[in-house]
Amino acid sequence: MPGMRRLMGVLLLCLSGLAAAADLPFIYPQARNIFHDAEAYGGFEGVPPSVPVFKGGKVIGYLFLTDDVLRIPAYSGKPINTLVGIDTEGHIAGLAIVHHDEPILAVGITQERLNRYVVQYEGKSVFDKIVIGAPRPGHVNIDGISGATITVMVENATVMRAARAVAESRGIRNPGIAAAASLPPTGIAPSPPAMERAIEAAVAEKPPQQVEKQSSATADAAQDMPQPPRRGEKRMLAAARAAATATPTGGAQAPTLVHGVVPLSPEMPPRAIAPLPEQPGTWLPPGEEPAWIAIWQNRKFEIAVLVVGLAVLFFILVFQDWLARHPTALIRIRNVFHVYTLFFIGWYGLAQLSVINVLTFANSVMSGFRWDHFLIDPMLFILWSFVAMTLLLWGRGVYCGWLCPFGALQELILIASRKLKLPALEFSDAVHERLIALKYIILIFLFGVSLHSIAEAGWYAEIEPFKTVISMRFQREWEYVFYALVSIALAAVNRKFYCKYLCPLGAALAIPGRFRLFEWWLRRRKECGKPCQVCSHHCSVRAIRPTGEINANECHYCLDCQVIYYNDNLCLPLIERRKRREEQIQRGRKTQSDVHADALSPLADDPVSMPKGSKP
Numbered sequence: 001m002p003g004m005r006r007l008m009g010v011l012l013l014c015l016s017g018l019a020a021a022a023d024l025p026f027i028y029p030q031a032r033n034i035f036h037d038a039e040a041y042g043g044f045e046g047v048p049p050s051v052p053v054f055k056g057g058k059v060i061g062y063l064f065l066t067d068d069v070l071r072i073p074a075y076s077g078k079p080i081n082t083l084v085g086i087d088t089e090g091h092i093a094g095l096a097i098v099h100h101d102e103p104i105l106a107v108g109i110t111q112e113r114l115n116r117y118v119v120q121y122e123g124k125s126v127f128d129k130i131v132i133g134a135p136r137p138g139h140v141n142i143d144g145i146s147g148a149t150i151t152v153m154v155e156n157a158t159v160m161r162a163a164r165a166v167a168e169s170r171g172i173r174n175p176g177i178a179a180a181a182s183l184p185p186t187g188i189a190p191s192p193p194a195m196e197r198a199i200e201a202a203v204a205e206k207p208p209q210q211v212e213k214q215s216s217a218t219a220d221a222a223q224d225m226p227q228p229p230r231r232g233e234k235r236m237l238a239a240a241r242a243a244a245t246a247t248p249t250g251g252a253q254a255p256t257l258v259h260g261v262v263p264l265s266p267e268m269p270p271r272a273i274a275p276l277p278e279q280p281g282t283w284l285p286p287g288e289e290p291a292w293i294a295i296w297q298n299r300k301f302e303i304a305v306l307v308v309g310l311a312v313l314f315f316i317l318v319f320q321d322w323l324a325r326h327p328t329a330l331i332r333i334r335n336v337f338h339v340y341t342l343f344f345i346g347w348y349g350l351a352q353l354s355v356i357n358v359l360t361f362a363n364s365v366m367s368g369f370r371w372d373h374f375l376i377d378p379m380l381f382i383l384w385s386f387v388a389m390t391l392l393l394w395g396r397g398v399y400c401g402w403l404c405p406f407g408a409l410q411e412l413i414l415i416a417s418r419k420l421k422l423p424a425l426e427f428s429d430a431v432h433e434r435l436i437a438l439k440y441i442i443l444i445f446l447f448g449v450s451l452h453s454i455a456e457a458g459w460y461a462e463i464e465p466f467k468t469v470i471s472m473r474f475q476r477e478w479e480y481v482f483y484a485l486v487s488i489a490l491a492a493v494n495r496k497f498y499c500k501y502l503c504p505l506g507a508a509l510a511i512p513g514r515f516r517l518f519e520w521w522l523r524r525r526k527e528c529g530k531p532c533q534v535c536s537h538h539c540s541v542r543a544i545r546p547t548g549e550i551n552a553n554e555c556h557y558c559l560d561c562q563v564i565y566y567n568d569n570l571c572l573p574l575i576e577r578r579k580r581r582e583e584q585i586q587r588g589r590k591t592q593s594d595v596h597a598d599a600l601s602p603l604a605d606d607p608v609s610m611p612k613g614s615k616p
């Protein structure tokens with residue numbers, strides 16, 4: 001009887017192994033497109049875990065999920081889980097993205113474009129150094145996906161590093177290095193005696209009821225053994241099919257023949273027989289550096305130009321009073337900066353900040369902050385760092401007025417519309433005051449959705465036309481393009497309509513901007529609002545209240561009001577003062593140069609010029 005029990009155990013373990021072997025293509029049918037001539041699939045085994053693929057009783061390659069090997073957070077802060085196949089020579093047989101939370105892939109990239117991207121990996125060696133975009137010596141270059149640069153770079157790093165890790169763990173060596181070394185043969189399934197010995201050892205250690213339990217639940221011991229269906233095993237397959245329908249886990253699903261093997265469970269089997277050496281999130285192949293370092297090195301030019309641009313802006317802000325006294329220079333510099341922002345930061349660098357960045361950050365803080373989530377895109381990281389600093393000093397206006405590519409586009413459109421003398425469309429104060437609350441409501445809604453799912457929030461965040469206009473350069477479905485064009489057209493007749501009423505990012509920036517350290521950057525007079533309304537009427541962003549105060553939550557830091565502040569032909573108190581002094585000159589008490597010097601005297605010395613709300 002012990003012999004019979006042993007035989008039954010061997011049979012059940014074989015069946016469970018065969019059934020588990022079918023689970024990968026059953027759960028991920030994409031596996032069949034990776035190895036077209038596969039005859040059978042093993043179970044997950046080894047560290048990192050992978051599934052051996054069989055043909056003619058031999059291993060012809062391995063399939064694995066990148067989440068089991070290496071998890072590099074992408075744009076959404078979550079890794080892109082990809083099913084990858086490599087052959088026994090270390091060539092990539094194919095890959096398929098099986099799960100991601102990338103908003104850009106969810107709504108912006110068609111399946112066809114994604115397929116065109118992933119197909120480029122086929123035939124590449126896992127030891128190749130692959131770069132996206134421009135060719136580099138010693139590297140193999142492939143085309144990226146326009147508008148999804150970071151996503152694609154993270155995907156590339158994930159796939160290549162995970163593939164290399166799996167290849168090396170299976171004894172596949174870089175041909176250049178391996179030529180000198182004598183390596184044990186790889187890719188051959190364990191010999192039947194070896195399999196049998198393993199099964200026998202497993203059976204001998206376990207009582208019958210435990211063996212039975214294993215057989216119905218894809219036991220770990222069975223995963224240890226590849227299960228190539230060899231000649232003569234067809235009868236076992238038929239038995240396996242019957243066993244699958246009879247077991248509680250397999251009965252729920254109609255068994256489907258996948259390359260002649262029966263799937264048992266709709267659930268993926270346990271991946272590894274042993275835990276990974278470290279958490280996959282932190283695990284890197286030996287000698288590898290975090291993916292963001294390579295990305296920063298690749299983007300040195302963009303980083304340099306961005307840093308220079310930010311330095312210029314910093315000087316503009318520090319010397320804003322001088323510029324406000326030279327309006328022609330200010331307007332020219334501002335226009336040139338808007339062109340730089342739109343073309344370089346936006347269309348070239350794809351560094352348009354988005355409310356999704358804010359939501360991802362908030363989620364990350366709540367679920368375990370990791371720097372590498374944010375270092376992945378150097379342009380975004382540097383821009384966000386600068387914006388954080390300017391929020392504390394100047395409020396949201398610096399980003400919205402100078403660094404937002406979509407904001408810059410709206411300003412340039414407004415210039416064109418003024419040249420064309422298009423009519424202006426303005427709401428009454430009462431309507432305006434209510435409409436500006438809309439963007440805060442949108443922000444709160446998006447935040448609520450993001451707590452449930454960042455990907456879903458990404459879908460709703462399409463209220464931002466940024467992706468269509470900046471990231472995708474209008475290469476999207478017509479609904480998105482139509483919405484974006486309407487947003488831009490509205491800016492032609494109502495300055496920054498989208499910013500004032502709809503932008504959730506602007507709303508998100510206004511909140512920390514309330515805690516800025518200084519109040520006195522934008523100068524005001526005690527006559528502002530009482531009775532003078534000149535600035536208030538000139539501020540077409542409508543950030544100056546009728547009472548004269550600047551609403552920092554709405555101000556875009558264009559400095560128009562500061563030009564008025566220093567202009568004795570526009571600013572009412574200055575006009576009156578100038579007239580008084582001109583009268584004095586006429587009466588012979590002062591010279592013309594005294595009048596001019598008075599008009600431009602430092603404001604801090606002038607009691608009427610002390611900024612509103614400034615602290616003594």
Ligand code: SF4
Pocket residue numbers: 399400401404405406407408496498499500503504505506507
């Ligand atoms: S309100 Fe929004 S779109 Fe407008 S400038 Fe600010 S971030 Fe850009």
Ligand code: SF4
Pocket residue numbers: 522538539540541542543544550554555556557558559560561562
């Ligand atoms: S004119 Fe309006 S938007 Fe421009 S700086 Fe002054 S208050 Fe801000």
